[in-house]
Amino acid sequence: MMNWLQELPNWQPYGDPQYFIYLLVALIPVVVALLFGKRIKWYEGLVSLAFIVLMFAGSHWQQFIALIGYIIWQAVMVFGYAKYRQKADNKWVFYGAVFLDVLPLAIVKITPAVTMGQNSLLGFLGISYLMFRSVGMLMEMRDGVLKEFTFGQFLRFMLFMPTLSSGPIDRFRRFTEDYETVPDRDKYLGMIEKAVHYLFLGFFYKFILAYIFGTLLLPGLEHEALVAGGLINWPTIGIMYAYGFDLFFDFAGYSLFAVAISYLMGIETPMNFDKPFMAKNLKDFWNRWHMSLSFWFRDFIFMRLVMVFMRHKVFKNRNVTSGVVYVLNMTIMGFWHGVTWYYISYGIFHGLALVINDWWLRYKRRHKKQIPHNKFTEGFAIFLTFNIVMVSFLLFSGFLDQLWFHNH
Known part of the structure; x- marks a missing residue:
């Protein structure tokens, strides 16, 4: 089996236009069947399996083995806890199940930090998104x-091919209801129309704009910044914006592709971005940026930590409670990206910034008569939020680590 996997071509999801040709041709029977109100489950499963295998074929064959092992591990955790939950509800058993569920990803994230950059054999493309599910x-x-x-x-939920590698992060009940309910013809035609729009917009984002910022502009700016040296310099400011736009257009492009293919398969996968650079404050930004991730953290970490802190009266003041949880929530998000000082600092940065943002919003509500509100102030709020976000992206990029500590 290993030799067979290594001999197959490796097709990275949404990596080049040729990939879309093969995928769209393979999905023609799915689209035709859905137009007639039918879902060919066995064929959808076959196409998904084929493209997942090709995603991990060739030089990535070890990742395919890791994927199989991971799915088995998650099945044991999920079905084991499901059987337990039918009879009892001990919080420590729940915490243990979550810990064991997260453990493989934690090992994958920590390994490079303790082995001088070597990746864990447990890792594979998309492991984070499967953990969230x-x-x-x-x-x-x-x-x-x-x-x-x-x-x-x-299995269908965990291994849904369009979103396996790059999200968006879906919820089991929403996804399963979508899958079991075949859309009527008019609704599905509307989904096809949206899918075509998202595909073209994704191509523009990923293969044109991300190419301009990430391939044409960023390398030259990084070279100039390293030559200039110091704590900060003008080319580094250029990197801040070039990297920020590259990050957005590249990731938003991938997300649009995933949503478009999901729509063609009759699944209304949630959108991941909603004009994030038009946000008027950081809270608004996180309601627009990587929405499936930020909403997951909001629902499953932030709200639960707030309830625990309030129930045990850890802090008397509700605002202090939410502020502490903001920092904890975003710090966890930073660790999720990777165990490096710049990822963790990025999380802490946003946690503290959200505390300040929350204080300002409360202050504005108390003094709304004294504080002007017009198009100019809204424009300034958008401009300020955009630049704060870009500073955080410069931190997130890891370039400052290279500039400050490895520029020899």
Whole structure:
């Protein structure tokens, strides 16, 4: 099997226009069937399996083995806890299940930090997104809103091909309801229309704008900045904006592709971005940027930590509670990106910035008569938020680590 995998071509999801040709041709029977109100489950599964195998074929064959092992591990965690939850509800058993669920990803994230850059053999493309899906299922089982599901439904949700590598992060109940309910003809025609629009917009984002900022501009600016040296310089300011735009257009392009292919398969996968650079404050930004991730952290970490802190009266003041949890929530998000000082600092930066943002919004509500509100102030708020976000992206990029500590 290993030799067979290594001999297959490696097709990275949404990596080049040729990939889309093969994928769209393979999906023609799916589209035709949905137009007639039918879902060919066996064929969808076959196409998904084929493209997942090709995603991890060739030189990435070890990742395919890691994927199989990971799915088995997650199945044991999810179905083991589901069986337990039918009989009892001990919080420590729940915490243990979540810990064991997250453990493989934690090992993957920590390994490069302790082995001088070597990646863990447990890692594979998309592992983070699978972890969010399975932990979400554990959370909903604990809440009592997810009680019954089959192994087939679990596999279909975990290995949904369009979103496997880059999200967006879906929820089990929403996804399963979509899959089991075939859209009527008029609704599906509207989904096809949106899918075509998202594909063209994704191509513009990923293959034109991200190419301009990430391939044409960024390398030259990085070279100039390293030559200039120091704590900060003008080329580094250029990197801040070039990297920020490259990050957005590249990731938003991938997300649009995933949503478009999902729509063609009759699944209304949630959008991931909503004009984030038009946000009027940081809270608004996180309601627009990588929305499936920020909403996941909001629902499954932020709100739960707030409830725990309030229940145990850790802080008397509700605003202090939310402020502390903002910092904890975003710091965890920073660790999720990777165990490096710049990822963790990025999380802390946004946590503290959200505390300040929350204070300002409360202050504005108390003094709304004294504080002017017009197009100019709105424009300034958008401009300020945009630049604060760009500073955080410069931190996130890791370039400052190279400039400050490895520029020899």
